[in-house]
Amino acid sequence: MKFKKKSLLILLLPLLAFTVAHKFYLSVTSIEYSEKDKALQITTRIFIDDVDKLLMERYDIKGNLATMEESSQANEYIEKYLNSKFAIEVDGKNVAYNFLGKKYDNDVVIIYLEVPKIDINSVSSVSVQNEVLMDMFEEQKNVVHFRILGEKKSFVLIRENNKGMLNLK
Amino acid sequence: MLKKSISNMSRMKHVFASVLFLFAALAVAQDEVNKEREPGHLNQSKFKQLYEEFATPNTYRSASGAPGPDYYQQQADYKMDIELDDKNAKIYGSETITYTNNSPDDLTFLWVQLDQNVRSKSSKSPLRDGEGVPLAEPVAGFAKKYMTSTFDGGFNIEYVRGANGKALPYTVNQTMMRIDLPEILKSKGQVSFSIKWWYNIPDHTVDRARSGYEYFPKDGNRAYVIAQFFPRMAVYSDIEGWQNHQFWGSGEFALPFGNYEVNITVPADHILDGTGELQNIKEVFSKEMISRYEKAKKSYDKPVIIVSQAEAEEAEKGFSDKKKTWKLKAENVRDFGFATSRKFIYDMQAVKIGNRDVMAISMYPKEGNPLWEEYSTKAVAHTLRSYSDHTFDYPYPKAISVHAKNQGMEYPMICWNYGRPNEDGTYSDRVKYGMISVIIHEVGHNFFPMIVNSDERQWGWMDEGLDTFMQYMAEQEFGVAYPEAIVPNSKYPSGRGEPSKVIPYMSGDQSTIAPIMSNPENVYQLGNNAYAKPATALNILRETLMGRELFDHAFKTYAHRWMFKHPSPEDFFRTMEDASAVDLDWYWRSWFYTTDYVDIGVKGVKKYYVSDKPTKQMRELMAERNIKEEDLPPLVYLAEEDSEDFDANLKGKAPTENSKNLTEFMMDNMSAAERNAVVEPKYFYEVTFDKPGGIPMPLIVEYTYADGSKENITYPPEIWRKNDKEVKRVIASGKELIGIEVDPKAETADIDTTNNSWPMKEVKSDFELFKENIKGK
Numbered sequence: 044m045k046f047k048k049k050s051l052l053i054l055l056l057p058l059l060a061f062t063v064a065h066k067f068y069l070s071v072t073s074i075e076y077s078e079k080d081k082a083l084q085i086t087t088r089i090f091i092d093d094v095d096k097l098l099m100e101r102y103d104i105k106g107n108l109a110t111m112e113e114s115s116q117a118n119e120y121i122e123k124y125l126n127s128k129f130a131i132e133v134d135g136k137n138v139a140y141n142f143l144g145k146k147y148d149n150d151v152v153i154i155y156l157e158v159p160k161i162d163i164n165s166v167s168s169v170s171v172q173n174e175v176l177m178d179m180f181e182e183q184k185n186v187v188h189f190r191i192l193g194e195k196k197s198f199v200l201i202r203e204n205n206k207g208m209l210n211l212k
Numbered sequence: 213m214l215k216k217s218i219s220n221m222s223r224m225k226h227v228f229a230s231v232l233f234l235f236a237a238l239a240v241a242q243d244e245v246n247k248e249r250e251p252g253h254l255n256q257s258k259f260k261q262l263y264e265e266f267a268t269p270n271t272y273r274s275a276s277g278a279p280g281p282d283y284y285q286q287q288a289d290y291k292m293d294i295e296l297d298d299k300n301a302k303i304y305g306s307e308t309i310t311y312t313n314n315s316p317d318d319l320t321f322l323w324v325q326l327d328q329n330v331r332s333k334s335s336k337s338p339l340r341d342g343e344g345v346p347l348a349e350p351v352a353g354f355a356k357k358y359m360t361s362t363f364d365g366g367f368n369i370e371y372v373r374g375a376n377g378k379a380l381p382y383t384v385n386q387t388m389m390r391i392d393l394p395e396i397l398k399s400k401g402q403v404s405f406s407i408k409w410w411y412n413i414p415d416h417t418v419d420r421a422r423s424g425y426e427y428f429p430k431d432g433n434r435a436y437v438i439a440q441f442f443p444r445m446a447v448y449s450d451i452e453g454w455q456n457h458q459f460w461g462s463g464e465f466a467l468p469f470g471n472y473e474v475n476i477t478v479p480a481d482h483i484l485d486g487t488g489e490l491q492n493i494k495e496v497f498s499k500e501m502i503s504r505y506e507k508a509k510k511s512y513d514k515p516v517i518i519v520s521q522a523e524a525e526e527a528e529k530g531f532s533d534k535k536k537t538w539k540l541k542a543e544n545v546r547d548f549g550f551a552t553s554r555k556f557i558y559d560m561q562a563v564k565i566g567n568r569d570v571m572a573i574s575m576y577p578k579e580g581n582p583l584w585e586e587y588s589t590k591a592v593a594h595t596l597r598s599y600s601d602h603t604f605d606y607p608y609p610k611a612i613s614v615h616a617k618n619q620g621m622e623y624p625m626i627c628w629n630y631g632r633p634n635e636d637g638t639y640s641d642r643v644k645y646g647m648i649s650v651i652i653h654e655v656g657h658n659f660f661p662m663i664v665n666s667d668e669r670q671w672g673w674m675d676e677g678l679d680t681f682m683q684y685m686a687e688q689e690f691g692v693a694y695p696e697a698i699v700p701n702s703k704y705p706s707g708r709g710e711p712s713k714v715i716p717y718m719s720g721d722q723s724t725i726a727p728i729m730s731n732p733e734n735v736y737q738l739g740n741n742a743y744a745k746p747a748t749a750l751n752i753l754r755e756t757l758m759g760r761e762l763f764d765h766a767f768k769t770y771a772h773r774w775m776f777k778h779p780s781p782e783d784f785f786r787t788m789e790d791a792s793a794v795d796l797d798w799y800w801r802s803w804f805y806t807t808d809y810v811d812i813g814v815k816g817v818k819k820y821y822v823s824d825k826p827t828k829q830m831r832e833l834m835a836e837r838n839i840k841e842e843d844l845p846p847l848v849y850l851a852e853e854d855s856e857d858f859d860a861n862l863k864g865k866a867p868t869e870n871s872k873n874l875t876e877f878m879m880d881n882m883s884a885a886e887r888n889a890v891v892e893p894k895y896f897y898e899v900t901f902d903k904p905g906g907i908p909m910p911l912i913v914e915y916t917y918a919d920g921s922k923e924n925i926t927y928p929p930e931i932w933r934k935n936d937k938e939v940k941r942v943i944a945s946g947k948e949l950i951g952i953e954v955d956p957k958a959e960t961a962d963i964d965t966t967n968n969s970w971p972m973k974e975v976k977s978d979f980e981l982f983k984e985n986i987k988g989k
Contacts, residue, residue, distance in 0.1 A: 077979070143986060144982070
């Protein structure tokens with residue numbers, strides 16, 4: 044397992060080195076558990092222009108995200124898209140999540156998702172399948188960080204390997 | 213004085229001595245466990261001066277950080293004839309180098325750099341990294357690695373000849389060529405020799421080469437951005453001797469200054485520009501272009517189009533068989549680059565720098581529009597103004613920004629920049645700001661390292677870090693100068709420079725972080741290592757540690773001292789201290805020589821009241837030493853609220869109400885008027901700050917009192933010099949203290965803020981804040 048984690052990290056590193064000069068295809072998702080809300084709380088950071096391009100090509104919508112002319116349908120279609128490309132399983136069973144909304148940070152959109160009513164103490168595994176933007180860009184890489192009950196695990200998901208799992212027991 | 217003592221006084225003195233002894237004993241008492249004697253240690257202070265890390269100053273480089281009386285640098289002058297074969301994407305050249313040996317040493321051989329050999333079939337660059345079979349690989353990456361033939365892009369050297377025309381023996385070792393001289397090149401002597409060469413130009417969009425062409429299949433044209441394309445002299449200096457470290461790909465260039473006369477022959481329908489001033493404008497510009505150029509020289513507010521999009525689109529169809537030679541001449545530059553294509557749209561404007569006019573120029577294919585026409589030259593002009601303000605007046609006659617698909621690369625007076633709109637001409641903010649930022653960055657490189665000519669091969673941060681820092685200032689100033697260009701943002705969205713942006717890197721996995729003072733080939737994350745971290749470190753120095761006035765003067769002093777010279781890291785570090793009187797050795801040590809991070813917090817607060825009664829601890833000690841209360845001189849005690857010494861009657865009273873000793877002292881030593889003027893503090897706190905992080909930083913504290921008032925105190929970084937882990941301060945106040953916050957404005961890149969507040973604040977996750985925010989709506 045340790046070896047696997049290392050090799051994935053190395054895959055990602057050259058990518059980070061060239062943020063200065065080159066366009067790269069990346070999203071970063073964090074999955075945490077909130078004791079207070081008894082919920083899995085998920086944030087996904089995606090480049091705004093990639094989402095704009097996606098909305099255009101897949102749904103024929105001019106998203107104009109983060110501008111005054113942002114499409115009123117943007118949220119609806121982002122949610123729809125996520126439902127087809129981003130899935131969470133708890134103990135091997137698919138669970139539904141709520142799309143709470145999104146906000147912008149420079150050139151990135153942060154999307155907030157929540158899986159409510161989770162009693163983490165009775166959960167033995169959480170897994171994620173993240174194919175976001177892989178239909179758009181061959182080079183797309185989706186990084187997922189789990190941080191649940193002190194357990195930390197990170198994955199770099201690509202088209203051929205789009206699932207990651209955190210074992211709690 | 214001693215002899216005059218009367219008996220009363222001598223008794224007092226005795227008591228004082230014993231009390232002092234008592235306190236000393238108290239301090240030691242806690243440590244008096246029977247343990248083995250600890251070994252000694254070296255000076256481990258983070259505030260120790262950098263004598264061991266720094267080279268010893270000498271007559272070449274002074275201890276002040278300025279060039280010394282014997283400072284020297286070599287000179288390499290070039291005369292070159294270049295020809296581009298557009299059909300076959302090959303480039304041919306012959307050059308004569310005149311090399312002047314200003315060093316005190318006699319040289320028997322010279323080293324010449326053959327950078328294109330990094331792309332030769334026998335290049336060792338692809339072999340230098342370990343690799344494993346990944347779990348899975350994107351198809352394109354796999355195909356590129358295993359399913360293509362290797363491109364041979366190395367230099368083909370046709371001859372190396374001395375001034376007399378005779379062949380000179382040479383040896384090629386990867387990207388370096390040693391030329392053995394028939395006669396010793398004496399100190400202060402000069403030698404001339406010629407090299408003829410050619411190579412295959414690479415497609416720079418394939419492996420992100422710094423130089424090459426982009427092919428546009430729709431019209432069949434290429435746009436060339438050509439650099440490190442000719443055999444270039446290596447640097448010989450007092451620090452390295454010959455800087456002949458191989459070019460592996462990441463560590464960029466080390467080059468001596470010189471004068472260039474370059475004739476470049478390209479297809480007659482190309483538009484070309486490059487380093488230096490055009491010598492034969494009448495032969496290469498049309499009449500129309502010349503009259504527009506004359507207009508541009510007088511246009512200070514906006515660019516004048518020299519070649520329009522319509523004209524460029526017409527030229528794209530030409531494919532002329534005729535040739536044209538562009539003649540460029542540059543003085544005191546360290547390198548030469550050019551760009552040429554039929555596709556180029558060309559615009560320029562004048563910029564007033566001091567009392568001189570500089571031309572800000574852009575070249576871009578129609579694929580760059582409408583973005584490039586709107587912002588490129590504007591960004592070039594802004595960069596020249598902003599950087600000149602912070603360093604020295606830009607000394608060259610021009611600065612060109614050339615559009616290249618995914619390049620950001622710098623040469624004297626010319627650079628390539630990315631930022632391409634979608635095919636329908638629309639573009640996102642990410643593309644727009646990416647483009648403006650990269651233009652600022654690459655044009656800015658004219659200052660570092662083209663003029664302040666540091667050794668990029670060894671120290672990537674000296675140009676990238678300083679330039680990224682300058683870029684941050686220029687971006688922020690761009691937002692102020694052109695507020696309409698950044699709407700709806702109120703400030704320019706800089707990607708690097710602010711302390712918060714470097715936290716993910718500095719708090720990351722230590723096995724993938726290297727100190728800034730590392731060779732660029734050996735770091736794990738070059739972007740963070742050579743760009744983001746040094747830029748942030750300098751920004752924190754300017755805004756928080758030194759203040760703008762001291763910092764700006766020192767930074768400018770560095771730029772002036774080393775303009776058109778070769779500085780080393782020590783020259784920078786020393787000058788920043790020399791011109792500011794701020795001891796920065798600890799800062800360079802922590803930020804530049806280690807991978808330490810900043811984490812400072814508040815650990816605990818104890819509340820005390822003034823009392824006349826000895827505390828329990830004091831009483832125990834007195835009993836141990838058989839001292840009676842009446843033996844003691846008048847003392848004031850502080851009773852902690854949570855201890856058994858505390859008496860509720862002490863609460864809410866002034867110290868003079870609780871301590872007769874104090875009242876008496878004041879009556880004896882102060883006049884009534886003085887006593888009335890005293891505002892007695894009623895609350896005493898002992899605050900413990902801790903520092904889990906390795907970097908000592910100023911302890912920036914905001915104290916909040918019960919009446920809502922706030923007090924900001926910044927304790928200098930030296931507060932950590934005797935205890936690097938923990939430090940206490942006593943706060944005496946007329947008001948009750950209700951809150952303490954360390955680094956309230958997030959100025960220090962503190963990687964963990966959960967320990968920054970007392971009482972411990974629940975630090976809400978970003979997710980919680982977002983949820984609350986949407987509930988409120």
